[in-house]
Amino acid sequence: xxxxxxxxxxxxxxxxxxxxxxxxxxxxxxxxxxxxxxxxxxxxxxxxxxxxxxxxxxxxxxxxxxxxxxxxxxxxxxxxxxxxxxxxxxxxxxxxxxxxx
Amino acid sequence: xxxxxxxxxxxxxxxxxxxxxxxxxxxxxxxxxxxxxxxxxxxxxxxxxxxxxxxxxxxxxxxxxxxxxxxxxxxxxxxxxxxxxxxxxxxxxxxxxxxxxxxxxxxxxxxxxxxxxxxxxxxxxxxxxxxxxxxxxxxxxxxxxxxxxxxxxxxxxxxxxxxxxxxxxxxxxxxxxxxxxxxxxxxxxxxxxxxxxxxxxxxxxxxxxxxxxxxx
Numbered sequence: 001x002x003x004x005x006x007x008x009x010x011x012x013x014x015x016x017x018x019x020x021x022x023x024x025x026x027x028x029x030x031x032x033x034x035x036x037x038x039x040x041x042x043x044x045x046x047x048x049x050x051x052x053x054x055x056x057x058x059x060x061x062x063x064x065x066x067x068x069x070x071x072x073x074x075x076x077x078x079x080x081x082x083x084x085x086x087x088x089x090x091x092x093x094x095x096x097x098x099x100x101x
Numbered sequence: 102x103x104x105x106x107x108x109x110x111x112x113x114x115x116x117x118x119x120x121x122x123x124x125x126x127x128x129x130x131x132x133x134x135x136x137x138x139x140x141x142x143x144x145x146x147x148x149x150x151x152x153x154x155x156x157x158x159x160x161x162x163x164x165x166x167x168x169x170x171x172x173x174x175x176x177x178x179x180x181x182x183x184x185x186x187x188x189x190x191x192x193x194x195x196x197x198x199x200x201x202x203x204x205x206x207x208x209x210x211x212x213x214x215x216x217x218x219x220x221x222x223x224x225x226x227x228x229x230x231x232x233x234x235x236x237x238x239x240x241x242x243x244x245x246x247x248x249x250x251x252x253x254x255x256x257x258x259x260x261x262x263x264x265x266x267x268x269x270x271x272x273x274x275x276x277x278x279x280x281x282x283x284x285x286x287x288x289x290x291x292x293x294x295x296x297x298x299x300x301x302x303x304x305x306x307x308x309x310x311x312x313x314x315x316x317x
Contacts, residue, residue: 074262
């Protein structure tokens with residue numbers, strides 16, 4: 001369970017899962033959506049695979065990822081996305097909580 | 102595609118149910134009519150009603166064997182399905198056996214203090230929880246090919262995600278909504294919802310199969 005929460009707590013990993021909701025994608029296709037190094041992205045894939053949220057199928061040299069989430073994990077993903085867990089705190093909220101100073 | 106141990110447990114329980122029912126019928130002067138609430142009590146039911154629970158289990162077994170005939174896949178994909186189907190079969194069998202034991206005990210005049218409505222609610226809550234658990238894990242099940250109109254891995258994944266959500270929501274309703282319904286509505290609502298869920302699942306499978314697939 002800890003693995004799932006860890007995997008879903010990161011906005012980049014959640015975005016990967018959102019992209020995989022639409023269709024299966026290979027690492028290259030997914031990388032086009034993120035301005036981060038491929039090695040960092042690979043680390044995210046590893047965490048998602050460890051949490052059993054995605055499935056990787058290797059065909060030749062291409063690895064295709066597919067979403068593999070249970071009903072509750074999908075609900076949790078939607079909840080985390082709606083609430084914005086792991087996102088930087090917005091300016092109005094910072095001001096309201098006095099953290100801007 | 103049923104776990105062998107689960108299959109044996111189910112077969113033995115079905116045989117036990119049939120044997121117990123035949124024994125109960127042998128005690129009656131008129132074996133075609135069974136006193137539902139004990140000897141000397143008013144309510145009489147036809148004898149064939151007593152065979153509904155074992156027949157229900159045999160029907161579930163038949164459905165699982167049909168699924169086995171219709172679908173196939175590599176051993177590592179079939180193994181989790183065997184376990185999943187085996188657990189489902191054992192759950193159905195145990196619930197039916199308990200219901201049959203209750204019916205037989207009531208027919209013999211025992212357990213008169215137990216309220217049928219309370220028992221029905223308990224059965225729905227337990228069944229609902231089981232459906233929520235199985236529905237939740239359904240999208241994680243591996244891809245299998247089919248004898249007729251097979252789905253590719255992506256379509257299969259889409260379909261299982263839908264079917265899983267549907268089963269989960271139905272289970273949630275069984276567990277939470279059913280205890281709120283009056284007794285005479287419980288069975289028709291349960292049957293109606295189960296048929297509607299099955300139909301929706303078939304419709305979604307056909308829709309997914311007809312639609313474009315991005316599967317590489």
